[in-house]
Amino acid sequence: MTIKTMLMAGALSVAATASWAECAFENDVPLSSLTAGFEAWKAVTDAMAECGNFTANLDQDFREKQPEAFAANPSLYQIGGVANSTMVPLLNAGTIRPLDDLVEKYGQQLRPNQLIKIDGQTFAIAMMVNNQHLMYREDILNDLGIAVPTTHDEVLAAAAKIAEAGVVDYPLGGTFMTGWNLGEEFVNNYLGEGGAFFADGNMPSINNAQGVRALEIMKAMTEYMDPEYLVSDSTYVQQQFQQGKIAIANLWASRAGAMDDAAESQVVGLVKMASAPMGSVRPASTIWWDGIVLATNMSDEEADAAFRVAMEGIDTEMVQANNDAAVWLIEGYEPGDLAAGAAATAANGAAPYPASGPMGIMHTVLGNGIADYLTGAKDAETTLADIEAAYVTAAKEAGLIE
């Protein structure tokens, strides 16, 4: 069986290298990429492979490997896939190169919106955006005469009505799994309330009225969720939707396509998208982007080839073939119904995720610390004070605070 699999894999990779029919040029420089492993990256790296001599590594643990791999000289990968937050360590270490000259040479088709600029220099080419926004069962809301909720209070009122009608197991779903997911929920709600994470000198500043309010919103939501919410990640919430167990959730735009996947979903065509509920200031959501970076530690010839291959990966043909796999930023993308929520959230003024070194630590301590409030072990102020204390300890160790 293993031999058979290996033969198959071998045959496939030969096939991949042999078929550069749809690529505009024939690549003769060996290249490889390290990116996350979700659907959009698969589409993009498949398109890159059409140019030949290219190996894609799709890895959900990419963020733990990327900093070391790119720091090697020569770099172990020429092309990297990053998001707002995962670009920070690469940028700090100087292991990704400015792309301005390459953009000028080969990137005429790129939109200005796609160029991620740090102090005027382009360091990454964004291909898609992602945010958490409201997904709801249109049939249930219509049956019960509920308007599409636009604020937290309306979401809770709708949840109460749905619970009373008893049409689903749990009115709400939420990506409240302890760790990164739970931290992200707080970040969304805290920014929605208009909070700021840091004071001068990287000191934390979350123990305030906005922080307490963000926690209270989260706790109020959990009343209507599956009691096992502390273990429910995006995939779990997506499945709850697909199996008709929940009616409303604030879920990632990248998961929208799965709702209409007839092979998995029992609710095809019933789940609609809307803006994330408004906090006091802006929608309770953050805008993320995913994009391509090139390593510093490689020759200019390699960089040249890598950039051209990358451009083939994120060209209009790829988008047309995979229109619903993501909310693309690329020319040729036609936003369908599934992208409506992501667009409305952005139009309502959602903030970009405030990625930085200190924010990495803050996100982690939030993800570890909030469960104590939700389970009732601590009150809101104590929870926030403990999280701040944990942040200070970690930030001191990292050298971010004197």
Add this chain to the structure above:
Amino acid sequence: MKFKTFAAFVAPSLFMMLLFIAFPLVSVFVQSFYVTQPLYETVEVETCTPGFLTQTCVTETKSQPLRDEAGKIIERTIFVGLQSYRNVLEPDRLWAAIQAGSWNAVQSIDFWKALRFTLTFTLITLPLVLGMGLAIALVINNAARSIRGPVIFISLLPFIITPVIGALSINWLFRGDGILTATLEWWLERDIAMFAQAWTIEILMMLYRVWHVAPFAAIVFYAGLQTVNQDSLESALIDGASRWQRLRYVVIPHLGPLIVFVSMIHLMDSYRVFEEVVGFSSQGHVISLQWLTYDFLTPDQAGNRSISRASASAMLTMVGIAILLVPLLRRTWRDHKGGRA
């Protein structure tokens, strides 16, 4: 054996032990007293990220690590003494919590929360593993010779399964409306959420660990049962000893050293409980000391990790295991000396 021959045989393994056990241990020990961190400068940075139609550009002051001419981040390593241990143990908070007499406050400190669970887990599973192991061994020993092979094979199966995979399977059987939760709900006619509170998760974890490790204890005890002196058993039988009395006064004393051996292995293993926390993704409710070390080591998205606290936490785990083993080691030492006398 000549000393030279002895040395030649032992040297390779001694070298390996030094290289792979002693050296890393010393290195972790040293690291727990130092902190390595990049030097930061504060700069104004303009960052432009995509919106839907136009870009959002923000100018912020950011801390940026300094880089040398070769482009490497400049780091400094400073001696911090016991600071990392203090950061893990948080003695000030612990003392305040004790003075306030609040168990909840003690349990809100990560280390003590993890220690509470780790100790409960270790000390509750130990007698269960010994008991179950002995029971399985007796069943195998009393099984007819013709079916003994298959019985041994089946009872060993749980031990063969990779721990993380086993924990994940149990997770899926019970998570949400998993098969077993659904069955329980049907049987008890009530809604059950096994992963919604700490105590049900803890029970699942302990059951899983006993299920997983008991076969190991069983196979060791079964080996021991083969060497029970048949004459003693027969004379006990003639003296009118019941089945229970034979077990209590002949078999168990004979298995004594093996029971100590299994206990030691189990204490060392279960104090490092980790697979269960990851497999059941229980960190919202329950964490263990080993998980705490792992969490310190895991880099966040911006690449920060707490090597020093991880080292301190790892050393504290070792100290904990050593303390737990003291009573058993003393017993073995006594027997050893007694045996020589």
